[in-house]
Amino acid sequence: MSRTALLALLAVVALSACKKEEAPKAQAAAVAVPTNGDPNAWQAYASDVVKKNMDGVNSAPFVYFLPEESDPNFQDQYDAQAEKVKSDLTRGILEGNMLAFVSPASAKMGDLVIASFADVAAGSMKGVKVLFIGQAADNERVKAAVAPSGVNYVFVEAK
Template identity: 40%
Template sequence: MKSINRALLVACLVLPVVACNKDAPQQETVATPVAAPQTADRTQWNNYLNAVADRHMDGINSSPYVYLVPPAPAAAADAPAEPVAGGDADPVLSAPVDGDYERLLDKAKTDVSRGIVRGNLLIFAGLDSARTANLTVGAFEDVEAGTMRGVRLLFIGAAADADRVRAAVEPAGVEYVHVDTAQ
């Protein structure tokens, strides 16, 4: 009986203090926008992506899927493209192989083909906006129309690539958001 009385007494003393603190005005902190990194430094990109993701998490229920597209390897950029069998060299098909890019594309295709449920966020970003756009478009090649309603997709890249990405992803039903890296 004594412990019940003590618990009630403590509750009576603590409750008004807690209630008073709720009346205090809450100070909102407004995060200043972080500029998109101009280098391939992963730490800078992680900081940038965390800041951008925080601004777009309204209505998102889980951790975002982040696809940070690696820059083209220096050796691959200098290497001559090998023509495809048949003579006519398609510049996309004859590009040098880039293992990191190919693995990320396969992962993105697998994730998207499994189906991303409502309340999730997909972020596609990278130093090279055209490569990022190519990966985003490639990931959505086989996605059926209307299968990703309620999913938000952030494309972080140049405005020149935004419309191409929008055309590729909106049929799936995603909420498309473009974050311009020029800002």
Template identity: 45%
Template sequence: MTRALIPVAMLLSALVLSGCKKEEEAAAAPVELTAPASTDDAEWKAYLGQVIGRNQEGVTDRVFSYYLPVGSDTPAEGDQDGKTMFDRQLENVTMVVQRTVLPGNMLAFGSPDSAKMADLVVMSFTDADPSALAGSQVLFIGKPEDSDRVKAAVEVAGAKYVFVEAK
């Protein structure tokens, strides 16, 4: 009689454990991220960091993230050369793309001003070598209306394109 109950006990244990696992999985489901309603840099940087953290599948090396605040196209007070933050980021990203990016790395771009960030990406990837980003990926966090032009510029350089809507 006792031996007959062993398979039944094992079956019941398996059912109980599988039920617990499903509850744990449901509790561990990621919370949907919401972009900040404001243009506060600290809030946006925190949000973008979370989005980047969730979209690193296939990244085996480093993540290089680029951020533009709203108003990045006006020169900073006291800036002697008259360059804007946009100009500086554009130079920086263009140099990175020209030097090439090693496979397994990711370039991540995000800003409260999606159109301006899309402009930066497109301009940075103009004249990129077709293998400059082979084996790497580019994450663009922005508005859907900016995604297609960013995708076209990025894919010319050989990168995998990943888009996350900032909503």
């Protein structure tokens, strides 16, 4: 084989390899929003949404979940999550982290976020992402509560 033919063959192989790398990768189907209060379904949904919003996040996200309000242990779980969020915020959240909030009880989760951010110092959370997965009716009030802290707020409507 001549040297020119060999170079041409190598060029063709290299180009075909590049084309294979450029082929779009099949994405997994999105997890649908649960139509009931099944906590496992909600957690799978939350995991899917969180994964899709990890851009700019450098470590494992803090994910806070509340069951539906009809759950017999709702108040205990609400109190525990509120304490956990407050504790995490008091310790401080570093730039490049994410706090994700999700619940079939969107209004109650909104209340929890608002109460938790009440004492956060203005501008103290720059570079932190807050992801709120809930109902559109709760978006603006949650956004207003977290904005002074300087977070990058992202809302995903659970519909």
